[in-house]
Amino acid sequence: MxxxxxxxxxxxxxxxxxxxxxxxxxxxxxxxxxxxxxxxxxxxxTELKSTPVEPAPAGFMRRWKYEFASRQREQERRQARTLFISLASGAGAVLIALAIILLPDFSFISLLVRFLTTVVKLFSGIDSIVSISRNLIDSAPTITLVVSGLFVAGWICLAVFAWGLSIYRITTKGVKNK
Structure with missing residues (x-):
């Protein structure tokens, strides 16, 4: 039945x-x-309806609410962390997939060789500029070197003076927004 x-x-x-x-x-x-x-x-x-309801001990509700709120905050933190990790993993996987699809084939060794070649060319260029500058300085008359040294020193002194004056004005008068 x-x-x-x-x-x-x-x-x-x-x-x-x-x-x-x-x-x-x-x-x-x-x-x-x-x-x-x-x-x-x-x-x-009948038993459930006839049983008297005992009041909760003093402070129980306050403790329960505090524990509930702390558990809820911890759960929200865990959910946020899980969401962040999931999104970051997904974005990383998408970037890796796009890199595999869109970038041309390359090997790590060829990339390293190209990088080192570029670094050597850079230092070679810097060495060329330094040697040209040395040759110009060696071939220039002494008076030209003294005048150009004083000119550069003057500009440096002027820049330091302007900087010091600006700092002095800011400390005494403050910055005014218009």
Whole structure:
């Protein structure tokens, strides 16, 4: 026999219509299992309704709310961390896939050789500029070197003076926003 609708009607809190009530009463007369379930469930409901509710100990709600809030914050932190790691991993995977698809074939060794070649060319160029500058300085008359040295020193002194004056004005008058 199919007990499912009768068990649902017994355990359900909602009211059933009169036709279903008649069918349930008839079934309870015929089926001892459902009859036992019906009476047991009624006893449980009576016990629950008659049991007095004890008040919570002092400070319980405050402690419970604090613990709940801290657990919720920790869960939000974990979720944010998980989301960040997931997004970063996904973005990294997409970048690697795009690099594999779009970049030409290369090997690490050829990349390293090209880098070192560029560094050697850079130092060679710097050495050329230094040697040309030395040759110009060696071939220039002494008076030209003295005048150009004084000119550069003058500009450096002027820049340092302007910087010092600016710092002095800022410290005494402050910065005014317009």
């Amino acid at each position: 199919n007990h499912q609708p009768y068990e649902n009607w017994i355990l359900d809190e909602e009211h059933i219509n009169s036709q279903e009530q008649d069918s349930l009463k008839q079934h309870l007369k015929e089926c001892p299992e459902c009859f036992k379930l019906y009476h047991s469930w009624n006893k449980v409901q």
